[in-house]
Amino acid sequence: MLIKYLCYNSLVISLLFLLNLPRHPCRKQHSHFFLLRSIPGFPSALISSDELYENTVESLQWLVPMDIRQLNIFSPQSSYQINLRYRNSSSVKRYPGFQLWKIHENNIEDKVLRTFWRLFGTEVWNINQDGIDVLIDYKNTAKAKEFIAKTDFTYNIMIDDIETAIDETYTEVNNSNANMPWLDRDSTILNWNRYHDIGDIQQFLQHILETYPDLAEIVQIGVTHHKRPLEVLRISNGNPKNWAVFIDAGMQARDWLSPAALTLAISKLTWLWDNEPSVMHNIDWYFLPVANPDGYQYARITDRLWTKNRYFDSQTGCYGVNLNRNYDYQWGGAGSSENPCKNLFRGPKKFSEPETKAIRTFMHNMREFLGAYVSFGAYGQAIAYPWGDADYVTDNQRKLHNVARRAMLNFRKLNQAEYRVGTSYRLKLARAGNSADWVQQRINPQYVYNVFLKDQGRYGYLMPPHYIVESGEEVYEFMKTIATALN
Known part of the structure; x- marks a missing residue:
């Protein structure tokens, strides 16, 4: 067995070494591209050597009982090396001197306010009860x-220097707690002391599958533009009478908190399974921890504030579609953009992206037994339900509001967190083409929510990793609230 293990590791190291051979210093550095043949039904794709290296590491990682990226021969784009010297890479987009301002005004139709963010704001990050969070370019701060x-x-x-705040999201803290043994699992790289890359998250899902074979199943529902798998983890006791609950996270690439929080909740659910009340057992749980893996990994290694996927628009040369503007309900309406270079780009057409297509198909197939859909994301501390395009009410709005309010009170008991409750439109989170509104209209389960996790603008999308554990506990508390309501 030892010889087999050593031979296998030698093979892995050799493959990765070949993908990362140094080039002659006098030779011009060109990106090399490979043509990959995909499975029937999917088109072939060109992928660069750097992306091939990265995907090879991701594919092999779950097979090896150690972090293979800790070896120094590997690319500086590896998870381990990123956390050591990320800020020294010339490929990283930087934000020195950029600031996050909170303007204490909620009326987004105010002409003076709109003039201000058109002239000086790089992007509006969030609108909440305290005001409007605006990212300001360092060249515009004085004016x-x-x-x-x-x-x-x-x-x-709120943030005096975005670059410094970005650095803090790459640090590692000690979140270990003797009363939370699910935070310190053996045989998995993933922990909740820092943010991890896609390979680590995939290895964690594989660990859950192997540790709980009677409960767990992994379903690949599609692949991304860069051929990363979209993996859904199913946790179930196999009772055909169970309601299903579908939970996704990380639809916005720069949101690292919700994937970390959801994986923590998965770890807790499986660790405590035998001791949990029956309401948690009587659910078929479906988890998609990272709904935008291409964008997430790009945010990890190149642009920390990237939010879209990695679609390429050949006419403009710009990348990315905002996945939460790509669903067909009120597609192209307020809160989205037709400009491929903007962060709110809705896509060339409805369901143009492989990520949204995969979710649509998968959820259509489970519509007869889907009890709830929950999408976790950042940020704003809000529990929102449809509709997000206009000030309308759903047939089940009273039920949606009551359960959301129950969750809000549970959060308050858990860690004194204050969450807002209401429709996305009333909470000023209006965005046409979002997933929750589409699920409400097309699938119509009993409960549909967007849950915006911490915080209210102090860190925004750049939450330091010491918030991971309490956010994971909030995710788990929301799961319990939904399970209780369905049972």
Whole structure:
């Protein structure tokens, strides 16, 4: 067995070494591309040597009982090396001097406010009860202060330097807790002391499958533009009378908190399975921890604030579709953009992306027994339900509101967290073409929610890793609330 293990590891190291051979210093560095033949029904694809290396590591990682990226011969784009020297890479997009401002005004139709963010704001991150969070380019900060001093608005600088805040998201903390043994699992790379890459998350899902073979199943529902698998983990006791609950996270690439929080909740669910009440057993749980793996990994290694997937628009040369604007309900309406270079780009057509197509097909196939759909994301501390395009009500709005309010009170008991409750439109989270509204209209389960995790603008999308555990506990608490409501 030892000889077999050593031979296998030698093979793995040799393959990765060949993919990362150094080039002659006098030779011009060109990207090499390979033509990959996909499975029947999927088109062939060109993939660069760097992406091939990265995908090879991701594919092999779950087979090896050690972190193969800790060896120094591997690319600086590996998870381990990123956390050591990420900021020294020349390929990284940087944000020195950028700031996050909170403008204390909620009326997004105010003409002066709209003029301000058109002139000085790189992007509006969030609208919440405290105001509007606006990302300011370092070249505009002085003029922005002059402009706002002439208005009646007040503001706070929430993040003084975005680059420094980005650095903090790559740190590792000690979140271990003797009362939470599911945080320290053996035989898995994933922990909740830092944010991890796609390969680590896939290895964790494989670990759950192998550790709980009577409960777990992995279903590949599709592949991305870069041929990464979209893997759904099913946890079930096999009772055909169970309701199904589908939970996704990480639809926005720069949101690292929700995938980390959801994987923690999965770890807790399986660890405590034999001791949990029957309401948790009487559910078929379906988890998609990272709904946008291409974008997530790009945010890991190149642009920390990237939010879209990695679709390429040949006419403009711009990349990415905002997946939460690509569903067909009210597609192209308010809160989306037709410009492929904008973060809110809706896509060239409805369901144009492999990620949204895969989710649509999978959920259509489970519509007869789907009891709830929940999408976790960042940020704003809000529990939102349809509709998000206009101020309408659903047939089951009273039920949606009551369960959401129950979850809000449970969060308050858990860690004094304060969450808002209401329709996406009323909470000023309007966005046409989002997944929750599509599920409400087309699938119509009993419960549909977007849950926006921490925080309310202090860190925004750049939550330090010491918030992972309490956010994971909130995800698990919401799961319990939904299970209780369905049972």
